[in-house]
Amino acid sequence: MSLLVARDLSVSASIGGETLPVLQSLCFSLAPGKILGLVGESGAGKSMLGLTIAQMLPPGFACSSGSLSFGGEDLIAMPAVKRRALLGRDIAFIPQEPLSALNPVLTIGQQIGEHLARLGLATAAERKARALALFDSVHLPQGEQLLDRYPHQISGGMCQRVLIAMAFAGKPRLVIADEPTTALDVTIQARIVRLIVDMQKRNHTAVVFITHDLRLATHICDDILVLYAGRPVEYGPARRLFSAPAHPYTRCLQLASPSMRGERRALLALPERMPGLRAWKDLRGCAFAPRCPVAIAGCSQAPPALAETAPGHRAACIRSAETGGIVAPPPTAVAPAGEHQPVLQAQRLCKTFAIGGLFRRMRFSALRDVSFELRRNEFLGIVGESGSGKTTLARLLVGLETPSQGRIRFATEVSDTRRQRRSEIQLVFQDPQSALNPRRRVGTIVTQSLEAEGTATPAARAERARELLREIGLAPEMAARFPAQLSGGQKQRVNIARALCASPKILVADEIVSGLDVSVQAQLLDLLIALRRQRPFSMIFISHDLSVVRYLCDRVLVMYRGEIVESGATGEVFAAPKHPYTRALLAAMPPDDPSAAWAPALFESDAGSAP
């Protein structure tokens, strides 16, 4: 008997007079005690399911056809009062951003108490005892003190554990976890996932696990439903779906993310990107057809139905037999990593910040004794979690901050003026949204460094803009656009182009592919490799994603709490990590092989990483 059953569930939105499909013909069934993975890129509509269950869709959105039943009752037709009675008791949610999901002006105890009161615990003493028991079950130490803490006083991982405790407090039959780990650090992510799975097993709860990470979903879910442009494209048992995908999109997702083990293989970078919501209703055939490597003319004629390709495994593709034939391109020869000639040397860098007011001034040391060198034409990866000091290091290198101790030496002596640094080192920012002035055109933005020199004529600037856009793979017409008219990946390309305009010898890239979908990420990584072949430059590539660093970089530095704890050639460090922290980072990554055992560390009872 299934707990949650969707039959042809469709959700549509009426925006500006037109009706747009948001979810189309969703079919799945989830049995008690099982985990369903809902996988898709951002904007694929995967968060809509949770909102549909709670009937808290944004204004203008409504369920247009089909049914969604929970324990035999129709959730769509159910009166609001009855549904609200289910929420928090039988159906619980684990949010994406734990820090913003808790009310900042109420203590943890007040918030969990409020929830327990709703669950029927009448007295304060009962609620307290229950809260402490719940904290224990999610391995939160020092529950007594925690009750009096405010959300801003504890770390994101702890907040998420509090929220998990609240979600499971009423022994719900269904828990919906919407990207519950995206906002957290790698090592915490794995522990949170492990915790959710443990709690789910203990309470025999059904879970809908929404994620963009196919590999992660494979490891923890029983079934997986892959969404593309609001449509289900593949649905089946997790391991089978991963090892023998029947839809080209699933296969391409796998091939677009770099692996952590084995030979370094090239990525399959799909062209373009998933169409936006407004374009969905004009898609006549398969939504994926325009990007599909095995598409034929028939694909764009009529939308394919979900058809069974193996028992319990269904895919919406007329070419599913061809899926296995999709392979990554042959590995490209990477330009030889430099001649050991350093272009930059960091010598015993330290950075301390003074925090707090006049009265209680405290010193916080963000970087401690960091030394390394960057060689000519080398890609150097820096990995670390939040608080490891990697962004501070980037700001020191480009001259936005001055080191408290130690010095940075360039191959050619530069004085500290920015004008001279400009052609030496440039920074590519993490968030392209904030890095591009929304009031300027792309052409102006990419040639800003000519503007700073103040010598180029407008014609020369336009010419240079075209040249740069070509180099980063954008059409020259884009020069006339404003940043708001570009997609996230395109903005990031413009961001790179601006840094390249001054032809710096060194690029510092701070988390430039995080927050992008895997297919766009693959495109950008390939762009960086292509640029490296065309015009040799060195790069410091900062990332929390080990697989990306492994794919792109020659050497890697592992940073932990402001110090470099391990460094070496990428292959060696990741194959045989020496420092326990590097090992912990690696263990937190789900393995490529879906059948391999993956048991991330549990929270130790005293593990509360400081905020």
Place this chain on the structure above:
Amino acid sequence: MNAILLLVFRRVLVSVVILLIVSALLFCILRLLPVDPAAMSMPPTATIAEIEAKRREMGLHLPLPQQYAIWLGHALRGDLGTSIHFRRSVVQLVMSSLPATVELALLAMVIASVLGVGGGLLLFHMRGRRVCEQILDLASITLLSIPEFLWALFLILVFGVWLEALPFTGRLSSEFQRPVVSGFLLLDTLLVGRPDMFWDCVRHMLLPSLALGVAFSPTIMRVLRSSLLDVYQEDYIHQARLRGQSEWRILLRHGLKNAILPTLSLMGVQFGFLFGGTLLVEVIFSYPGLGSLTVDAVRNADLPIIQAVGLAYCVVVLVINTAVDACYLVLNPRVRVA
């Protein structure tokens, strides 16, 4: 609790510094005046030589910093000089009119807060209902465009002149003898056990405090509304709904508790402005407070009084700001426990 004491202590220190600077500035500005305080304090028949002697006596021939130092020395001993016009101690004059103004301002603040919070909740409640929302929004902008002295005139016209329902001059009807205990008339009439006098006093204060309160409420309304709208965008509101909490609970416990914070810091500024607003309202209602004293002093170029009332306004605003900051601290754990 400690944090609040610390804040108050710090604010008092800062306020002392501010008062010193303000008094120096006031001193300089008032010396820009083309009037001669010495000449003004003498009878019109005085000779040039007599005036010059007076100037020396008053220390007006000294350089400005030295004059200020002398003034400050006196001020620290509680002597702010003698009024040129009334020929009475300035401290006495100010202290006798300050309670009346504070009383009026407090009542107005209560009215402004009640109307502001109530109206803000109403405006917020009407969100999404297009016509209602538009009408209420326009109404609040209309209210916003009526400053306190226009309200005062309007209320006098309607309730005083046309309906003849309420008195609109002074603090008390002439048949009563004003009791002097604390200077706060509402309190004093109760202390001497005269409910009839208390009621008369309330009737006198109703129109001026209403004028002030109503004039300053729309800002509070609008800021509370927009803060509530902001807070309702936050994830924790959404999550509380997903946990099945009732809308009332969400509004009071999650919405209002957060939205009141930006509203409160605005109210601090607003109440400072409101206190300034008493000036004209007092003049219009012939209410014997600091405002009336100020305007008289200005008309008579009575420099010692202007200097003193300037400081008095400043002190009250600093007290208001400190009180509001303390409230903010109580309600906001993020600044309380950093």
Place this chain on the structure above:
Amino acid sequence: MTRIPQWMMSARVLAGLSVAALICLAALFAPLLAPHDPNEQTLTSILLPPAWLPGGQADFPLGTDSLGRCVLSRLLYGARIAMTVALLSSFGAMVLGAVLAHVAGYFGGAVDWLIGRVVDIWMSFPPVILALIFMVGLGPGLRNVILSIILVDWTRFCRVLRSEVLIVTRRDYVTAARLLGFSHWRIIAREIAPATTPLLITLASLEMGIAVIVEAILSFVGLSVTADTPAWGQMIADARLSIYQSSWNLVFPVLAIFVTVFAFNILGDGLRRTLDVRLAEAQRA
């Protein structure tokens, strides 16, 4: 990409602009429009009601005051003072406040601290009292009214704009411009100021309403322009004395102030909505 900017399409902006423009025109052409000299006293017909009421005279459309002066003419001439003060003083306060806000917000550190403390000191006075004290120091006259409103109200701009400048300065594109070696002034002018302009315009529009009110208050207590220049606050003060004989005298200047302030407020609100500036709400006072 030439199209009518969105702010022109808003009903509120249009309404506010047209009423303000009408008042400006009335003020500009007051000598042509006014039926009488504003100071001409007709002692034979004092405290006349408006023309449409019994006892009214067609010669004095809005009646006369206690000295037999034409109320309509005085209103029109009073609009000259009100609008001059509104436009010039809000412009002045805007320039002063904006420059200090940008300097404080962009450079931070000691400059920011200093400007912040000056604003604190200014804010420890109710603005009306401060304006009054400045007027006492400066003496009456139109120029001094404008000057004292500028000296009082620049803090309104400075406070709100500074936080906006801080937000913009934290954007990465500003950092990018610094890395590319632009000068500070150029960054403020080219990268930051365009982003804060919508807020600035909105605040300026609200400030005009405030300036009209402050001028009325000052002229009410007789500290604005000299007595022979008609001003709305002065008219109110005069009419208050004869409130029992003729309340009409009070109604018209009150309405004039209200309509003018309302026009600026609705314009500001329309600008706030269409230019999407969030901080403006906090400024209203």
